[in-house]
Amino acid sequence: MSHETPSARRPGRPRSATADRAILDAARAAIAESGWAGVTLGGVAARAGVAKTTLYRRWPGKNELVLDALADLFDSLRLPDHGSLARDVEDVVLQFAGLLREPRTRGALMAVLAEAAHDAALRERIRVSIVARQKHLVRQGRERAQTRGELPAEPDAAAAERNADMVFDVIAGAVLHRLLVSAEPVTAAWAAAFATLLTRGLAALTDPAGQDPAAQ
Amino acid sequence: MSHETPSARRPGRPRSATADRAILDAARAAIAESGWAGVTLGGVAARAGVAKTTLYRRWPGKNELVLDALADLFDSLRLPDHGSLARDVEDVVLQFAGLLREPRTRGALMAVLAEAAHDAALRERIRVSIVARQKHLVRQGRERAQTRGELPAEPDAAAAERNADMVFDVIAGAVLHRLLVSAEPVTAAWAAAFATLLTRGLAALTDPAGQDPAAQ
């Protein structure tokens, strides 16, 4: 996943790709069954039919393993073209909420985020394997919206990047907060209302007559 | 904190209020020093000058203790009146980000949320001691904005409640996500842009000509 692909083949016995997949599958299963607290590296190893030491040879600890096991989940997100930005956002929001429908998956994700709060290396790992990997959705949506004329073009690249980050934080943050802290479901109605709020607000934000766009 | 206040004085030796405060202070200190993983109930007890058993007599476990230790932090949030909804939102966003400036505080909060994902009792505890206790800020802001004429009045109470929940999720979610997942600071410029996005979007959302407000 985030391991170096041995471009130059090294001598010695190669790592078993089968074991890699077995371990990640076992980790996902363990998460689904017993949540974060229920995941023990010993248990994952046993379930994967692998020695515990093999596990420690590949991942520094529980956080990194679970993160890798979760990262793939988000790769299934797609931005369909419904003809309007709001509809597209609504669709992606529902997809995202669907991925986190399982409470234990939510728990595992949050736990990793929690550890990241005081672990810079883990934070970087998250940034690479989840955030950066999904940010293309935001860029894609913006391009479409600008082509449609729904959103004005940003004055410069820096402003465009700031707005993309903002959109990402607002979407992912709102959905996570609703599911996890408020503990209420993301329904179609909620997604529609949220998409309206976001797209209207975004139009105002990008509008040059909107506010002072003082850079950070 | 969330214990029953002994309205009718019971017989026997009363619980030491001093110990309660000492334990919560010790827990906060432990969080600040070593983050979630570093908090051990044994350690907290020792630091508080209290027997470990005393701790277990009052809190079911680590989650509940840390939650109680964190809940007070949010009570300092205030909604100042700057004359415009956007400015008020901006102010509160900066306050909120300020509370979470300390990475270890963020970690402790996130860890509690993570556990809550698969612990309904803890979820309820969070809902009561944090979410419900701070939601008055949203209601207050809405009332002011409607008095000022910045926002239209909602058609009915249910719609008003839905919007309030939405605002809460968007604000808290976006700030948390930016600080924790994106790992970028909440600057004054970011807060201003976010406040613009939210207030403009909210105006569109509440606008009767906005979209179909199909209830959930």
Added chain:
DNA sequence: GGGTTACGCTACGGCCCGTAGCGTAAGTCA
């Protein structure tokens, strides 16, 4: 074959959890 790396297995020290048991301290009530 020799060299190199990965694997499975076992065993271990260490830390922390959560509880039990006991004697003692601090209150209430008669």
Added chain:
DNA sequence: TGACTTACGCTACGGGCCGTAGCGTAACCC
């Protein structure tokens, strides 16, 4: 004052999991 009730401090314990060390074996390259 003395009986009663509840909280406290202390010690001890079984149990679980962590993360590592050591060893023999398996797979791959030259």
